[in-house]
Amino acid sequence: MNDDTPPPRPVQKKRSGISTHSVFGAPCWVSLTSRDLQTTEEFYTAVLGWRWRSVRLGDHFRIALAEGVPVAGIAAVAAMWQMAVAWTPYFAVPDADEAVARARERGGTPAVGPLSFPPGRAALIADRDGAVFGIWEGELVSNWETWRRAAPTFIRLHTRNAFDSAMFYGEVLGWASDKPGCCEVEYVGGEVVLRSRGDAVARIDSGAVEAAPDPSVRPHWQIHFAVTDVAECARAAEKHGGSVLSEEETEAILRDPDGAQFTVTTARGAR
Template sequence: MNHDTTPATGTTEAVSTHSVFGAPCWVSLTSRDLKATEEFYTAVLGWTWRQARLGERFRVALADGAPVAGIAAMAGMWQMAVAWTPYFAVSSADVAVARVQERGGTSAVGPISFQPGRGALLADRDGATFGVWEGDLPSNWETWRRAAPAFVRLHTRDAFDAAIFYGQVLDWASAKPGCCEVDYAGDEVLLRSGGDIVARIESGAVESAPDPTIRPHWQVHFAVADVGACARAAELHGGSVLREGADEAVLRDADGAQFTVTSRRTR
């Protein structure tokens, strides 16, 4: 993790994770081939790029001029999987890491200090990778929320057990000002921030036993105007379509990272 793949931008009048916390606040991608990654996401999602301060291996993706994601071409060097990772805002990175470890999860990196905050890369007790960030969020926080992923979804073996784990780590439904609220809708657990659905947790039917075949992971959903056009662009630029419907498609980029495009109509 690095300063330019976390939510911090160094802007003034930033919203702090001490007042808004528990919600996804950034997404980052570890890749092997930076050029292929840039070309793919430019073609599929229309992103533009700016160089990050940490050097040639790092980029910040822009949608309509707003930073929406960080890219680190460090998968081989760091011995990390090629994957998208969501970061959640927390009041204290140290407390969040301690809570994860106390509840059977693991800490892969951090907490590490990056001006103006601290971050860590973690895994829950079922192995799903996620990050936490403590500190300033961009001054255009609401703009990021609108331009960034529609939501992130945790595919796991037991949604309600996972909701308890993340709720305890991230202070969901804690009644503290700025916290996220948790709803239950059928077989899913829904996380709301400011009235918007920002995360979903699913594992199958409520009455069914946890599915041992599921590899728990967080899936990033990007809101797009035309799902079909994104799927065709992915195929044309070295990626693949794993599943496609009228309003949603699961794609794999040219480097192997999986993500979902979701119609803006269904947000």
């Protein structure tokens, strides 16, 4: 081997946990970039009842727990890394490099990675309309079925053309392919519904957002968390430095103290 030959890519050891090969193409994790870790922890503890544990990545990172189940990652690096404050969904892929390459070929913009975060690899990508999403290759942080039942309820992409977006994500993430375990895609009216193992795990909606001046309604992925009392969550958000953007009986759109937007949804409003 000469000096110009790149070193071989490390082979990940097989672990006992469930890997992205078993649920590829499905949303498998959500992560929040924030500015202040203590404020973020206090807010989401008050609104969603979460508890916290440290991770090996350092003092700026935490894992959120719902009744002991890991449900989300928090990274207080928005100011340090000059990143937007936002919730981001991650999709399971068998090969992060391949998914990034497919996204680039189809007009997406790789923003970060793939980077190694043992026990896996992650990347951030903006789709053709600018909506940011993540991909994850490797062992899942939490058992997928357990995570799905704990939170979030589902994720929804608000975009300009649901069918065009479904084509992009389908080609990048392997939706509706002939591979065992891939996600199924349904077209219902003007909406695209993504199903994994029979469950609706994501939805894609079209909307007239081309000229919207408010960045919060530009193409973006919205995270929906399951709660038992929407009104109680909304009041807790207001009390702890957040705000309520809209509120109905079964659903409310909230904003945390750093400006990250998310939705709380009851079981009746989940599907």
